[in-house]
Amino acid sequence: MAILEIQHATKRFGGFTAIDQVSLAVEAGSTHAIIGPNGAGKTTLFNLVSGLISPDEGSVRFQGIPLAKMKEHEIVQIGMARSFQKVNVFPRSSCAENVQVALIAHTALKYSPFRDASKLFRSEAEALLDLVNLQADADRRAGELAYGKQKQLELAVALAAEPKMLLLDEPTAGMSIAETKSSIKLIKEIVQKKGLTLLFTEHDMEVVFGIATTISMLHHGKIITTGAPDDVRNNEEVKRIYLGKN
Numbered sequence: 016m017a018i019l020e021i022q023h024a025t026k027r028f029g030g031f032t033a034i035d036q037v038s039l040a041v042e043a044g045s046t047h048a049i050i051g052p053n054g055a056g057k058t059t060l061f062n063l064v065s066g067l068i069s070p071d072e073g074s075v076r077f078q079g080i081p082l083a084k085m086k087e088h089e090i091v092q093i094g095m096a097r098s099f100q101k102v103n104v105f106p107r108s109s110c111a112e113n114v115q116v117a118l119i120a121h122t123a124l125k126y127s128p129f130r131d132a133s134k135l136f137r138s139e140a141e142a143l144l145d146l147v148n149l150q151a152d153a154d155r156r157a158g159e160l161a162y163g164k165q166k167q168l169e170l171a172v173a174l175a176a177e178p179k180m181l182l183l184d185e186p187t188a189g190m191s192i193a194e195t196k197s198s199i200k201l202i203k204e205i206v207q208k209k210g211l212t213l214l215f216t217e218h219d220m221e222v223v224f225g226i227a228t229t230i231s232m233l234h235h236g237k238i239i240t241t242g243a244p245d246d247v248r249n250n251e252e253v254k255r256i257y258l259g260k261n
């Protein structure tokens with residue numbers, strides 16, 4: 016069953032078509048990679064799916080619900096969380112506070128609580144930090160963390176919304192080889208533990224073929240092919256456009 020369905024989505028920036036009649040189904044429980052060269056439209060596609068921008072044509076449905084009139088936070092509320100290509104944490108706040116704010120935002124939408132914010136969800140935040148291996152960094156400022164750890168923190172922040180589906184835009188970009196390895200292991204574990212559907216973009220083909228159950232190739236805003244890793248690896252057009260260059 017598809018948890019996410021994109022139908023004939025088109026997005027233009029002025030006269031430039033960044034996403035061109037894209038149709039894509041993401042199966043529930045799958046780990047689905049979107050690959051493609053720089054400027055292929057991967058981030059734009061993620062922005063469409065997470066409600067940051069709206070398509071000029073076509074539709075996006077998440078769990079059968081059309082996202083057309085929904086705001087970003089409402090989409091998060093129904094179970095979709097994302098991270099950004101650039102790090103996106105509050106650098107002056109502690110790691111625990113970063114996660115607490117996310118927990119409060121998520122819960123406030125449901126219950127509107129009035130409680131002491133500094134203690135609010137502290138233990139829940141610690142549990143999430145534990146999950147992303149940041150238990151020892153709870154009281155450190157997020158801005159002081161190494162890059163790889165900031166990305167782990169982002170993951171904890173995303174998980175605070177109790178998502179069913181996680182969108183990760185280049186989760187290992189800018190990481191060292193060691194950081195990439197441990198980060199992928201962590202993402203894999205969390206996806207399994209929480210039973211999440213994962214949609215991600217990634218330039219590192221080792222990472223893509225290491226974890227994806229399905230791969231779609233995007234080129235000039237169009238889906239070239241979608242399939243199992245072996246099928247995509249052997250697809251002549253994919254080889255020509257992309258894999259041969261790496």
Ligand SMILES: Nc1ncnc2c1ncn2[C@@H]1O[C@H](COP(=O)(O)OP(=O)(O)OP(=O)(O)O)[C@@H](O)[C@H]1O
Pocket residue numbers: 028031033051052053054055056057058059060100
């Ligand atoms: N807000 C915008 N206004 C104008 N053009 C844009 C805008 N956002 C993206 N584009 C253009 O759309 C195309 C697709 O960009 P996008 O960021 O989606 O690519 P990408 O596949 O994520 O690339 P990368 O691998 O470098 O992250 C690019 O040519 C980009 O310059």
Ligand SMILES: [Mg+2]
Pocket residue numbers: 057058059100184
């Ligand atoms: Mg991008």
